[in-house]
Structures are given as structure tokens and as C-alpha cells.
Amino acid sequence: MEKKTAAVIVIGNEILSGRTHDVNTNFIAKAMTAKGIQLTEARVVPDDFDLIIEAVNLMRERYDYVFTTGGIGPTHDDMSAEAIARAFGVKLVQHESAYQMLLDYYKDESKLNDARLKMTYLPEGSDMIINKVTGAPGFKIGNVYAMAGVPKIMQAMVESLLPSLAGGVKIYSISVTVNLVESQIADILQKLEEDNDGVEIGSYPSFKDGIGKVSAVIRGPDKEKLEHVSKALQHAFIDLGGSILEVKEL
Amino acid sequence: MEKKTAAVIVIGNEILSGRTHDVNTNFIAKAMTAKGIQLTEARVVPDDFDLIIEAVNLMRERYDYVFTTGGIGPTHDDMSAEAIARAFGVKLVQHESAYQMLLDYYKDESKLNDARLKMTYLPEGSDMIINKVTGAPGFKIGNVYAMAGVPKIMQAMVESLLPSLAGGVKIYSISVTVNLVESQIADILQKLEEDNDGVEIGSYPSFKDGIGKVSAVIRGPDKEKLEHVSKALQHAFIDLGGSILEVKEL
Numbered sequence: 068m069e070k071k072t073a074a075v076i077v078i079g080n081e082i083l084s085g086r087t088h089d090v091n092t093n094f095i096a097k098a099m100t101a102k103g104i105q106l107t108e109a110r111v112v113p114d115d116f117d118l119i120i121e122a123v124n125l126m127r128e129r130y131d132y133v134f135t136t137g138g139i140g141p142t143h144d145d146m147s148a149e150a151i152a153r154a155f156g157v158k159l160v161q162h163e164s165a166y167q168m169l170l171d172y173y174k175d176e177s178k179l180n181d182a183r184l185k186m187t188y189l190p191e192g193s194d195m196i197i198n199k200v201t202g203a204p205g206f207k208i209g210n211v212y213a214m215a216g217v218p219k220i221m222q223a224m225v226e227s228l229l230p231s232l233a234g235g236v237k238i239y240s241i242s243v244t245v246n247l248v249e250s251q252i253a254d255i256l257q258k259l260e261e262d263n264d265g266v267e268i269g270s271y272p273s274f275k276d277g278i279g280k281v282s283a284v285i286r287g288p289d290k291e292k293l294e295h296v297s298k299a300l301q302h303a304f305i306d307l308g309g310s311i312l313e314v315k316e317l
Numbered sequence: 318m319e320k321k322t323a324a325v326i327v328i329g330n331e332i333l334s335g336r337t338h339d340v341n342t343n344f345i346a347k348a349m350t351a352k353g354i355q356l357t358e359a360r361v362v363p364d365d366f367d368l369i370i371e372a373v374n375l376m377r378e379r380y381d382y383v384f385t386t387g388g389i390g391p392t393h394d395d396m397s398a399e400a401i402a403r404a405f406g407v408k409l410v411q412h413e414s415a416y417q418m419l420l421d422y423y424k425d426e427s428k429l430n431d432a433r434l435k436m437t438y439l440p441e442g443s444d445m446i447i448n449k450v451t452g453a454p455g456f457k458i459g460n461v462y463a464m465a466g467v468p469k470i471m472q473a474m475v476e477s478l479l480p481s482l483a484g485g486v487k488i489y490s491i492s493v494t495v496n497l498v499e500s501q502i503a504d505i506l507q508k509l510e511e512d513n514d515g516v517e518i519g520s521y522p523s524f525k526d527g528i529g530k531v532s533a534v535i536r537g538p539d540k541e542k543l544e545h546v547s548k549a550l551q552h553a554f555i556d557l558g559g560s561i562l563e564v565k566e567l
Contacts, residue, residue, distance in 0.1 A: 083357065084356070085348075086521075086534065106333045107363060113357060142502075142503045144506075182499070200524055217523060238334075250391040250432040250452070253393065254430075256393060269330055269394050271336075272390060
């Protein structure tokens with residue numbers, strides 16, 4: 068099975084000013100991991116045509132899937148449709164299906180003011196992604212999926228897209244947490260990673276009330292190999308004087 | 318006063334796999350906003366030399382300050398010092414001050430094993446950033462500040478650095494929240510932004526139990542102008558049939 072990769076582009080000044088805490092990247096990261104797609108980069112860019120276009124064009128060349136969040140609404144700071152159209156070198160055109168979704172939402176043509184109609188203009192050649200919460204459609208063009216910034220809407224869009232994405236090699240993980248510090252276990256982690264092809268070991272320290280612990284996260288496509296490395300790690304941690312605090316399959 | 322800009326590079330597979338939720342970007346974003354420095358891009362990159370080096374070299378050219386988080390510890394997946402040294406084209410050299418900090422931390426030279434000593438090697442020409450929690454130093458080279466990934470340690474490092482950063486134009490914000498939806502207020506937001514030079518208006522919808530509301534965030538360096546726009550917005554919202562739910566200075 069082929070390896071599949073993805074990138075996230077979070078569009079919005081509110082994340083960069085600190086007003087809003089981005090939760091979309093984490094949601095997409097988990098969804099991709101579950102699907103065997105490797106999220107390889109994530110970027111936050113402001114509401115700025117040049118920076119959005121630069122990120123979209125670089126990421127769509129480099130990765131199998133690109134997910135953008137934010138900027139699909141009716142206000143002047145919503146520039147994703149125009150920016151992505153420019154990135155692809157196509158025009159914005161009114162989409163019949165987007166118009167129909169909006170009409171279904173508002174029931175009445177007289178309510179379709181200019182701001183609302185703006186949302187029916189999507190890049191030429193794109194397919195609409197349905198938004199059940201508001202009338203603002205997302206869209207897919209090439210390998211780029213433009214979604215809402217509001218987390219609940221974005222999540223519904225991702226869920227609806229997942230079945231259509233080709234998954235890659237599923238990666239399993241086991242996390243082993245021990246009451247030691249990183250500098251005590253650095254050698255064994257490195258040795259076990261070197262000795263076990265296709266296994267990646269990450270080391271994540273944490274501290275509470277001055278007491279350190281560390282989680283070694285073993286990742287790879289071969290579940291049996293992970294179990295083997297997990298046991299070897301646990302034995303080594305005990306020999307180093309540690310107590311195993313938790314072993315968890317993620 | 319000059320405009321000052323910054324970028325964040327979060328280094329770590331754990332963010333991209335979804336295991337860990339990044340909280341460092343939001344902390345740095347708020348600290349920069351308070352200091353009048355405009356955080357203009359944030360990136361999450363994996364533990365991969367090429368991608369770290371690419372991001373560091375692009376960001377340090379483009380922005381006044383670059384903050385990296387993660388990858389400064391003693392394990393094999395901690396590659397920030399080597400990656401940033403390579404980005405600057407310099408060697409890793411042992412820093413006397415880093416060695417001394419480690420010795421102070423462990424009290425005993427015999428405890429300085431290879432993994433611990435690895436942390437005393439920093440890019441040539443860099444200055445150490447003190448880490449009071451563990452022995453792993455951060456460092457500053459050029460306009461790049463390499464910090465810990467563990468949020469509490471990263472936060473202490475940022476606090477210690479802030480006095481040394483030249484601040485830019487302080488940007489104030491007022492948020493006006495109303496029980497209308499974006500497509501009702503799009504025109505007035507755009508008009509008020511166009512009519513008020515130096516004022517930026519962002520529109521942030523949210524939905525709870527199917528009920529929509531929207532916060533208009535007015536940002537700019539001129540507090541009086543913001544007050545004026547805030548009042549104009551409130552009047553317009555009321556004329557559109559809305560109720561003002563909250564007006565907040567951020």
C-alpha cells in the first residue's frame with residue numbers, strides 16, 4: 068500500500084492574534100492518523116491573498132491532500148474561494164448546486180442578498196462540500212479541500228469527506244510511560260529505533276510538581292513489531308530503576 | 318514606530334499525529350499581540366531536518382522574530398539544535414554556560430552522561446536561553462529563538478525573553494457580539510473598514526443549538542478610532558434588528 072500524505076492550512080487572523088485557539092488542526096490530525104494518511108505539515112496564515120496562495124500552491128504540489136479551514140463565509144475577510152481560485156489560475160463562477168443549497172436554507176429568493184450570493188461563487192471546476200449548519204458551502208478543487216473555520220461545521224465536512232479519501236498504510240502506536248527522565252532513557256530509545264526497521268520512537272517528557280516522567284511513543288505499521296519493542300522498552304525501563312506508569316495503545 | 322513581525326515554528330511529530338494538541342502557538346500569539354508584535358505565520362513541521370531547515374530559513378528572512386518550540390531535549394528525536402545550526406551554516410559547539418547549567422542541575426559530573434552532554438552542544442554563535450525546570454537549554458541565534466516544547470518550560474522561556482524584544486505598534490481590539498448572522502452584517506462591516514483607514518474588522522460567527530451569533534472584532538493602533546467604529550457598528554446592528562450581546566475590549 069502506498070504512503071499517503073496531507074497538509075492543513077488554517078486561514079485566519081484570529082488564530083495569529085491569539086484571540087482564537089485553533090482546534091481544527093488537531094481534529095484533522097487525528098482523522099488522518101486513523102485513516103492511515105500522514106499529516107506532514109500544518110500552517111496558519113493570515114487573511115492575506117499572497118500568503119494563502121503561496122501556501123496552497125506549495126502544499127498541493129507536495130502532499131496528496133490539502134485541507135484549508137476558514138474564510139468561506141460571506142464577509143469581506145472571507146477570501147478562501149478567491150485565493151484558491153487564483154492559486155489554481157481559474158475564475159470564480161456561480162455554482163448551481165451552491166445556489167440551490169442556499170435557497171433551500173433561506174427558502175425565499177428575496178433573502179439572497181449580495182453577501183449570501185457571494186458564497187455561491189466557487190472556483191471554476193470545483194465540487195461543493197455541503198454545509199448543513201449554515202448556507203456557506205465548502206469546495207474541493209484538485210487535491211485541495213476548502214472547509215469552514217467554525218469547528219463543528221469543519222468537523223462535519225471532514226466526516227463527510229473521509230469515505231472519499233484513499234487511505235494509506237495504517238500506523239499503530241503504543242505509548243509506554245515511565246517515571247524516569249529523558250536523559251536516562253535516550254540511549255535505549257535510540258538503540259531500539261535503530262534495531263527495528265519501520266519503527267519510530269518519540270519521546271515526550273512532562274513535569275508535574277517538579278517530578279518528571281516520560282512517554283515513549285512507538286509508532287509503525289507492524290503491530291507485532293510494536294508489541295515486541297514495547298516489551299523490550301518496559302524491561303529496559305525496569306532495569307534502569309523505573310516503574311512503568313502506563314502502557315496504552317493509541 | 319516600526320511594525321514588528323514574528324513567526325512560530327512548532328517542531329514535533331506528536332502534534333501532526335494528533336497525539337498532542339499544540340498550545341504553544343496560542344501562548345506566543347497572545348504574548349506577541351500584547352507586545353505590539355504581529356505574529357504573521359505559524360507552522361507545524363515534523364522531526365525532519367529538511368522541513369525544519371526550510372521553515373527556519375524562510376521565516377528568519379521574512380520576519381523580525383522566529384520562535385521554535387520543541388526538539389531541544391536529549392533524545393534522538395530532538396533535532397532542533399542540529400537543524401538550526403545547519404540552517405545557519407554553523408557547527409554545533411559545546412557551550413560553557415550550558416555545561417555549567419547542567420552541572421548546577423545535576424550537582425555531580427559523573428551524572429553527565431552522553432545524552433545529557435548532547436544538550437550542551439548548541440549552534441556556534443548562539444546564546445543560551447535558561448531552562449529552570451530541566452537541564453535542557455534553549456538558545457538564540459540571529460533572530461531565531463529555539464525553545465522547549467513542554468508548555469510550562471516554553472512559557473517561562475518566552476516570559477524571560479519578552480523584555481529583550483523590541484515591541485512594535487501596539488494593536489488594540491474591541492469585540493462587538495450581536496445575535497445576527499454574518500450575511501446580515503457583511504455590508505456594514507466592509508463599509509466601516511473601507512471608511513476607516515488603519516482599522517481592520519474581522520467577522521467570527523458561532524452557532525449554538527442552531528442559533529447563530531457573530532463577533533465583529535475591530536483592530537487597530539488608534540484607540541479612539543476603534544471606539545468610534547464600535548459605536549457605529551452597534552448603531553447599525555440595532556437598526557438591522559439585532560441585540561448587542563457583548564462589547565469587550567481585548
